[in-house]
Amino acid sequence: MIHVEQHGPVLAIRMARGFLGRPLAWTTAYWVDGLLIDTGPRCASGELLKVLSQVPVKQIVITHSHEDNIGGLEDVHAHFRNAPIYASYRALNTIQEPTRLRLQLYRRLVWGVPKAIKQVRALDDVDNTLRTSDYTFRVIETPGHSRDHISLFEPTHRWLFSGDAFVGGVERSWPSESDLFSVIGSLQTLMSLRPERLFPSSGEVRRNPRPEIAEKIASLLRLSKEVSRLEATGMSVDEVVTCLFKGESSLRLWTGGHFSATNLVEACRSYNALMVATSDDLAGVPSARLRRAVASDPPDSSANESADRGDMVR
Numbered sequence: 239m240i241h242v243e244q245h246g247p248v249l250a251i252r253m254a255r256g257f258l259g260r261p262l263a264w265t266t267a268y269w270v271d272g273l274l275i276d277t278g279p280r281c282a283s284g285e286l287l288k289v290l291s292q293v294p295v296k297q298i299v300i301t302h303s304h305e306d307n308i309g310g311l312e313d314v315h316a317h318f319r320n321a322p323i324y325a326s327y328r329a330l331n332t333i334q335e336p337t338r339l340r341l342q343l344y345r346r347l348v349w350g351v352p353k354a355i356k357q358v359r360a361l362d363d364v365d366n367t368l369r370t371s372d373y374t375f376r377v378i379e380t381p382g383h384s385r386d387h388i389s390l391f392e393p394t395h396r397w398l399f400s401g402d403a404f405v406g407g408v409e410r411s412w413p414s415e416s417d418l419f420s421v422i423g424s425l426q427t428l429m430s431l432r433p434e435r436l437f438p439s440s441g442e443v444r445r446n447p448r449p450e451i452a453e454k455i456a457s458l459l460r461l462s463k464e465v466s467r468l469e470a471t472g473m474s475v476d477e478v479v480t481c482l483f484k485g486e487s488s489l490r491l492w493t494g495g496h497f498s499a500t501n502l503v504e505a506c507r508s509y510n511a512l513m514v515a516t517s518d519d520l521a522g523v524p525s526a527r528l529r530r531a532v533a534s535d536p537p538d539s540s541a542n543e544s545a546d547r548g549d550m551v552r
């Protein structure tokens with residue numbers, strides 16, 4: 239399935255495998271002024287080519303090397319041989335050898351398996367800047383969802399093409415490879431750019447996205463703090479999952495454990511292990527271990543924590 243929306247000079251090309259007439263999971267490629275940002279899943283590459291036959295494709299850039307972003311690359315490259323392909327240097331190996339993705343069955347079925355592409359260049363080769371006739375896009379490193387993730391920012395119009403660095407809604411499950419600390423850091427980076435239009439992989443284009451990004455950061459911090467509180471009462475990970483999410487959803491089963499609430503709690507634990515707990519965080523937690531941890535904090539750690547947290551939710 240394919241659905242095209244126009245946002246000024248930007249085309250949002252949403253693609254998905256259809257099942258019983260409904261999309262399984264949308265992924266969006268964007269086209270602006272000859273630049274194609276991502277190529278959608280392989281299962282939709284034929285439909286993507288029909289759309290692209292109406293416009294010039296002079297450059298291709300990949301936000302990250304997941305199968306729903308690089309799946310159409312081989313077919314697009316075959317039709318636009320002169321268009322250079324760019325990605326983070328961290329993504330090159332996977333794009334050149336997609337078996338590195340080790341796709342679970344559900345990913346093969348929902349999006350298809352990408353073919354290998356050798357002709358891909360690191361964005362460092364162009365100083366992390368992509369120029370079209372009318373626009374200049376700055377590459378912004380936004381790891382977390384994947385290690386090789388980049389976003390593109392156009393400062394004149396304050397357009398932000400964010401791939402999967404921003405995913406809307408409240409988290410109830412988490413993919414095993416995503417890193418919460420980096421996700422939050424990248425969201426803060428996106429906030430700091432003061433974007434006026436957000437073009438995410440979901441295809442749900444946002445005007446004035448900062449409040450939603452701020453709320454996303456705040457919700458992840460609240461969740462991490464809640465995990466910390468529950469752990470401090472002696473709960474196991476399974477008990478925390480039950481307490482916060484009433485157990486696992488069917489997503490864990492469908493994805494073979496790739497997405498799960500357990501992964502989300504573990505991601506929060508990894509994040510918390512990097513952060514310094516404060517007495518404010520621990521209010522109401524009857525834990526001798528945590529009270530001892532607070533008491534042994536260095537004198538300036540509370541001030542640092544307070545400043546960081548305040549910046550995050552502002």
Ligand SMILES: [Zn+2]
Nearest residue numbers: 302304383402
């Ligand atoms: Zn992704």
